[in-house]
Amino acid sequence: MSEPWNGPGGRTTRHRGTRVPGGRGPGADGGRTAGPDGGRTARPDGNRPTGPDGGRATGQPGGRRTADRPAPRQRDRRADGAGPRGRSRPDAGARRRPRQLSRGRRLLRAAGIFLSFLVLVTAGVGWWFYEHLNGNINSVSLDGKGGTETADAFGRTPINILVMGSDGRTSEEDCKLGGGCAKTGVQTGSNADVEMVVHISADRSNATVMSIPRDTMTQVPACKNTDTGRSTPGYYGQINSALEYGPACQVATVHQLTGIPIDHFVKLDFSGVVKMSDAVGGVSVCVSDNVYDTYSHLKLSRGTHTLKGVAALQFVRSRHGFGDGSDLGRTVSQHIFLSAMLRKFKSAGTLTDPTAVYDLADAATKALTVDDGLGSVRKLVALATDVDKVPTKAMTFTTMQTAPDPRDRDRVVVGPGARTLFATMANDQSLSATPGAKPSTAASPAGDATPEESTPPVPASRIAVTVENGTAITGRASAVAAALTEQGFSRSAGTANAPSRTASTTLTYGAGQKAQAETVAKALNLPASHLKEGAGAALTLVIGADWPSGTSYPGTASAPAPADTKAATADAHAQTADQAKTCAKVSPYKTVELNGVPMTPAEAYAAARTKPDSDA
Known part of the structure; x- marks a missing residue:
């Protein structure tokens, strides 16, 4: 310009x-x-006409003035150059300075007007851009269903966000991308087929991203979707189904399962993945072998590829192409994709290019549904700033440990080590810290009992606990009982309502059952001070008003003992976001079909020679 x-x-x-x-x-x-000297007009030969004494021509031929034209009267000039009355003759530069200053003032004034105009235009565009982005954002209230984080000794608070990938075909665009609408058309419901709990530490030095497989069976609490009016009194079912009752219900379900306070949520649909991958200019991923997932339609040759748009969506949706062909393999490939996207965000140039920033911001705000706590550009920028503070080597991606569901081999339940993983996140511990940290040696979560007072633990499978609800909150006993069952405790005892409301949670045990009570208390993070011996012959847990939500007791004011980070990451497929050379492992099993013939993804790739690759 x-x-x-x-x-x-x-x-x-x-x-x-x-x-x-x-x-x-x-x-x-x-x-x-x-x-040449800035004076009068030069002659064609380039010389200035002069008189015999070197002065100006006044009457000589060739001079400017001719003999028949008398020179005008000259002022007295002293030999030293002083003018009349001894005043110094101003030099040429002095004569011109007033005119130069005047021109300079005009330039400065014009520059000021232009800069003022530029500032006003920029401010106007900035305000339009800000309002435009705010208008893109769709936000929903959590109604406090995710619990509340506790600040550390310095007043800093961790951030926990549930990131959900919806499988909803709630628009024609999503129907086209996700398929499955040929008979039903545009649908109204959706499931949370991707669930990741993102924990950002209070000091912003580290982060943990934990995937929860969509096939996990758990207790869904009583919920009501304020948008659709659909409600449930609570049920035992697949964890991703809670989204049918609204994002707040999905948050409450994850909070109840893990005991981790969930402050915020971010929900992304099919078209959102496409828009975000396009906005960053593509995401670089690597696959260990040729792969063709005939279900998600991902088709890639062995090696590294930059995926945009639909190809990126095919990659993150592929569950038959990687690992064992289940949702567990898909979580690992999703971690690889997200790690690459984070590296792209942080790379030089991505966030310094105004066009790229606009495209990214516009795509992100259009693609996301968030809670009220993130429902503005200012709040999203603050969150992005917090994430940017964490180096990629301190971002750990994990998958919740699982075990086969005894009642359905195609479903899973919380497995060994998962509770330790939950505890590291709830206690704001880093999983990317220097290896060799000492594991917890506390006999109980609150450390109330000394090692000498504790007795050898009893296997959970040999312990049955009756859980009673002593609160005014529906479903509390069922939720805690389901959590115990998921950890391997016997289902035989059942649940009930307590005879009366109670303020404090208690676990009562009979003679010789102290070791069993301690095992239960450890699983629930219940301090030993809440255990008491009774006259009965069974273990009875009464949930009090001091435990209003979640399946892990809120704890005490004392700092929790550090969890064993090695145990927390065992069988959790842990990796950090800086591992750029990690390739997604293509499944060696016959997980796909082509023309009705079961094949491995690599075999399907070879057989589908005429089908173009996803990044072609």
Whole structure:
């Protein structure tokens, strides 16, 4: 853009005929042409006409003035150059300075007007952009169903976000991308087929991303979707189904399962993945072998690829192409994709290119549904700033440990080590810390009992606990009982309502059952001070008003003992976001079909020669 005071080419120009300071007579071009010394017009030979004494010609032939034209009366001039009455003769530069200052003032004034205009235009565009992005955002209230984080000793608070990938075909665009609408058309419901709990530490030095497989069976609490009016009194079912009752219900379900306070949520649909991958210019991923998932339609040759749009969606949706062909393999490939996207965000140039930033911000705000706590551009920018503070080597991706569901081999339940993983996140521990950290040696979560007072633990499978609800909150006993069952405790005892409301949670045990009670208390993070011996012969847990939500007791004011980070990451497929050379492991099993014939993804790739690759 050229300055308004300049010529068409963007630089200051002098037009013909324009008066030039210091010029006198007309030159060949119609202006007044200065001689070599900036004085009067030069002769064609380039020399200035002079008289015999070197002064100006006053009457000699060839001089400017002719003999028949008398020279005007001259002022007295002293030999030393002083003017009349001894005043010094101003030099040429002094004579021209007032005119130069005047021109400078005009330039400065023009520059000021232009800059003021530029500031106003920029501010106007910025305000429009800000309002435009705010208008893109769709936000939903959590209604406090995810619990509340506790600040550390310095007043800093961790951030826990549930990131959900919806399988909903709630628009024609999602129907086209996800398929499955041929008979039903655009649908109204959706499941959370991708669930990741993102924990950002209170000091912003580290982060943990834990995937929860969609096939996990758990207790869904009583919920009501304020948008659709659908409600449930609570049920035992697949964890991803809770989204049918709204994002807040999905948050409450994950909070109840893990005991981790969930402050926020972010929900992304099929088209959102496409928009985000396009906005960052593609995401670089690697596959260990040729792969063709005939279900998600991902088709890639062995090696590294930059995926955009639909190809990126095919990669993150593929569950038959990687690992053992289940949802567990898909979580690992999703971690690889997200790690690459984070590296792209942090790379030089991505966030310094105004066009890229606009495209990314516009795509993100259009693609996301968030809670009220993230429902503005300012809040999303603050979150992005917090994430950017964490180096990629301190971002750990994990998958919740699982075990086969005894009642359905195609489903899973919380497995060994998962509770330790939950505890590291709830206690704000880093999984990317220096290896060799000492594991917890506390006999109970709160450390109330000394090692000498504790008795050897009893296997969970040999312990049955009756869980009673002593609160006014529906479903509390069922939720805690389901959590115990998921950890391997016997189902035989059942649940009930307590005879009366109680303020404090208690676990009562009979004679000789102290070891069993301690095992239960450890599983629930219940301090030993809440255990008491009774006259009965069974273990009875009464949930009090001090435990209003979640399946892990809120704890005490004392700092929790550090969890064993090695145990937390055992069988959790842990990796950090800086591992750029990690390839997604293509499944060696016959997990796909082509023309009705079971094949491995690599065999399907070879058989589908005419089908173009996803990144072609």
